[in-house]
Amino acid sequence: MVCESSDLSEDRAARDVLELVELDVPEPQAGEVRVAISASGVNPTDWKARAGLTGRAPEDFQVPHHDGAGRVDAIGPGVTGLAVGQRVWLYLAAADNTYGTAAEFAVVPADKVVPLPDNASDELGACLGVPALTAAYCLGGDPSAVRGRTVLVAGGAGAVGHYAIELAKHAGAQVVTTVSSAEKGELARAAGATSC
Ligand SMILES: NC(=O)c1ccc[n+]([C@@H]2O[C@H](COP(=O)([O-])OP(=O)(O)OC[C@H]3O[C@@H](n4cnc5c(N)ncnc54)[C@H](OP(=O)(O)O)[C@@H]3O)[C@@H](O)[C@H]2O)c1
Incomplete structure (x- = not known):
């Protein structure tokens, strides 16, 4: 799913902004990880960005959603501590990054990819990100x-x-x-x- 460039002066509905499209599978660059997404979390900050209510307008297109969970699919040069196939959760994937979690694959900086224990579901992993980090900050x-x-x-x-x-x-x-x-x-x- 992608979110087209939006005019920050308007509050636009999801159906006016979101599109279901096919994208090339993105390649991880140095310091990045590609994750095959199993679950994607939606937060207030996601729909506010989509609606054009925040200061950051997507350039060209934006795969929305910061939070998610899945398995490591490919690892870019210089990344340590993660293995292909490992279960992980992601946070703030769409921050200053084109590839959020509302897609089959997300490519994100490795420091936003966290191992997910076997006893934690993908759905739980996808719900941690922004709200749990906010709680920790508080x-x-x-x-x-x-x-x-x-x-x-x-x-x-x-x-x-x-x-x-x-x-x-x-x-x-x-x-x-x-x-x-x-x-x-x-x-x-x-x-x-x-x-x-
Ligand atoms: N969710 C995020 O990812 C996120 C990230 C950053 C910042 N925030 C901020 O964190 C705050 C909480 O967000 P949330 O997502 O946790 O919201 P939420 O799930 O809707 O929970 C809000 C809580 O605030 C309570 N509440 C609402 N109005 C109240 C009032 N007038 N007096 C006392 N309590 C009141 C509600 O209590 P009752 O249900 O018992 O009425 C509810 O438990 C918001 O200010 C939000 O902007 C959220």
């Missing part, structure tokens, strides 16, 4: 810094809030969160919140 960049502390996560049933709870809990913090319903409280507790 915890100060290094979640281990909250070990032994009490952390308040606003909106613990949301995408970012969920990961913030999981990361803080994993780091050894006690987590208190806000929710708007009992059902959402169950979600937040399942993620590791002590109280809602």
Whole structure:
């Protein structure tokens, strides 16, 4: 799928911008990895970019979506620590890069390709990227810094809030969160919140 160049002055609908097309399989250059995509994640930043609401207009065309999961398909010169066939998740694939994850193959810098454990599904891997990194950033960049502390996560049933709870809990913090319903409280507790 590609997103054509958009006029930043308009908020355009998906059907006016996205096209299903055949592309040549991109080749990884030095420091890059080609990933055969199994699952692609959609984030608010993806549809905002597609709609022309962000500062960056695609040039020529853009394969959308930052996040995804799949298997390493080819490795460019100079890349170490990854092997062809290895399961991986990707983040921010479409940032300053033509090939996002809404395609059969994405070519991205190797530092955006992370090994995916066997017990984690492709769908989980494709949902980590932007929201989980945002949560880690909100915890100060290094979640281990909250070990032994009490952390308040606003909106613990949301995408970012969920990961913030999981990361803080994993780091050894006690987590208190806000929710708007009992059902959402169950979600937040399942993620590791002590109280809602
Ligand atoms: N998702 C991303 O990838 C991403 C990346 C960067 C930044 N962000 C930012 O991170 C924030 C959360 O994003 P998200 O994707 O996690 O959104 P989300 O899944 O929609 O969750 C938003 C949460 O905020 C709570 N909330 C909404 N209005 C509220 C209010 N007036 N008072 C208190 N709580 C309120 C909601 O609680 P209830 O459901 O209980 O009402 C919900 O749990 C947003 O500001 C977003 O712009 C998100």
